[in-house]
Amino acid sequence: MNEKVQQFLDELFSTTELNRLHEKYGNGRIFSTPIIGVAKGDDPIFEKFKEVVGPEHFTPVELWRACGQDEESPSNLRILSIVFPYVDRIREESKDFIEFPRVKLPADIYSLGRNYANEFKKETCRQSINFFKDHSYNAVAAMVSEAFSIYTKGGFYSNWSERHIAYAAGLGTFSLTDALITEAGCNVRFTSVVTNAPLQITPRKSDDIHANCLYYAKGTCRQCEKNCPANAIDINGHDKNKCWAYGQRIERKMRHRIGDILKPHFRYINGEWKEQQPPVGCAFCQFDVPCMDKNPMAAEQKE
Numbered sequence: 001m002n003e004k005v006q007q008f009l010d011e012l013f014s015t016t017e018l019n020r021l022h023e024k025y026g027n028g029r030i031f032s033t034p035i036i037g038v039a040k041g042d043d044p045i046f047e048k049f050k051e052v053v054g055p056e057h058f059t060p061v062e063l064w065r066a067c068g069q070d071e072e073s074p075s076n077l078r079i080l081s082i083v084f085p086y087v088d089r090i091r092e093e094s095k096d097f098i099e100f101p102r103v104k105l106p107a108d109i110y111s112l113g114r115n116y117a118n119e120f121k122k123e124t125c126r127q128s129i130n131f132f133k134d135h136s137y138n139a140v141a142a143m144v145s146e147a148f149s150i151y152t153k154g155g156f157y158s159n160w161s162e163r164h165i166a167y168a169a170g171l172g173t174f175s176l177t178d179a180l181i182t183e184a185g186c187n188v189r190f191t192s193v194v195t196n197a198p199l200q201i202t203p204r205k206s207d208d209i210h211a212n213c214l215y216y217a218k219g220t221c222r223q224c225e226k227n228c229p230a231n232a233i234d235i236n237g238h239d240k241n242k243c244w245a246y247g248q249r250i251e252r253k254m255r256h257r258i259g260d261i262l263k264p265h266f267r268y269i270n271g272e273w274k275e276q277q278p279p280v281g282c283a284f285c286q287f288d289v290p291c292m293d294k295n296p297m298a299a300e301q302k303e
């Protein structure tokens, strides 16, 4: 069934208008070919996430129940994680940045792509749920559920961390910036769907949570640290407060540049739906770095 899911997603990514930039920017694709991975519902790693993310982090069966599904054995559940790699054009143009007084702005097409991605990821979840239902199974997705919440008190975290899910599904490992480095690099986004369809598991290649990052693997690189305009990265890792604050500054400036074509955004935060300023984000730590579009440790891991 994994091949059928891959075909269905390939088709969705190539046909939907939601995966396209605004016509002012050429109407090209935002994300290239999706990559999928599958974790098993009773994998003990999901209990570990309650320690390393937060006690609120759902196990798959807890998310299943919170979304109103009938009781199901954890071992029958599968977690499909989907990687959305940005297209080469966005990655290339984003290596150059726009210098404003006191703030460095990402390329317009990155900001647009990042903003439009939210609606596309949600649609991918809805369509994937329908795909499984059409095949007589059930499915749920945190990203389109009111059970999902982000917590901003006591740090930044959520009760369904998409990159921890992708890590569980063998799709990559964490890095000096916290970002997950996949075989298509770290300049990607993620979503996931929990289903009782009998998908085949894709095992993790390493138990080292940092295996794909050059700094952790070999003590080299740190290009992400040099690129970060907020000094949010150093050898101790990633400062989420500094990163968030810089992202807010970029959003204010970008709204003046391209606000007329950004899409609105709603999020369920601390238990309530809130309309948010259209997110555009910052990602200089992901452009012009060896892990932008590949796993830079891939060759050595094969030896």
Ligand code: B12
Binding pocket: 048, 052, 053, 054, 114, 150, 156, 157, 158, 159, 160, 161, 162, 163, 164, 167, 174, 175, 177, 178, 179, 180, 181, 186, 187, 188, 189, 190, 191, 209, 238, 240, 241, 243, 244, 247, 280, 281, 282, 283, 285
């Ligand atoms: C809150 C949030 C933020 C916060 C905090 C980020 C963070 N590090 O958690 C802020 C505002 C700073 C932020 C910024 C950005 N974000 Co953000 N954000 C989220 C959100 C909504 C929740 C993240 C979450 O729950 N984190 C939980 C905490 C605990 O994660 P953590 O600290 O990274 O986890 C560490 C520990 O667990 C540790 N660890 C210690 N022991 C162990 C043991 C084991 C076994 C494991 C597995 C791990 C582990 O390793 C991890 C890495 O250091 C997700 C969406 C989602 N639902 O997942 C997107 C998400 C993480 N963001 C994303 C992106 C792209 C960005 C930005 C580039 C902005 C942008 N342009 O969109 C920046 C980049 C920041 C960065 N360098 O990571 C992507 C990730 C892409 C990637 N390649 O990883 C996500 C997944 C959105 C998506 N759906 O694609 N974000």
Ligand code: SF4
Binding pocket: 175, 176, 177, 212, 213, 214, 215, 216, 220, 221, 222, 223, 224, 225, 289, 290, 291, 296
């Ligand atoms: S730029 Fe280098 S040090 Fe930074 S996350 Fe990527 S591989 Fe690791």
Ligand code: SF4
Binding pocket: 177, 227, 228, 229, 230, 231, 232, 233, 238, 242, 243, 244, 246, 247, 282, 283, 284, 285, 286
């Ligand atoms: S997203 Fe921007 S501010 Fe945050 S760590 Fe990356 S480069 Fe720094």
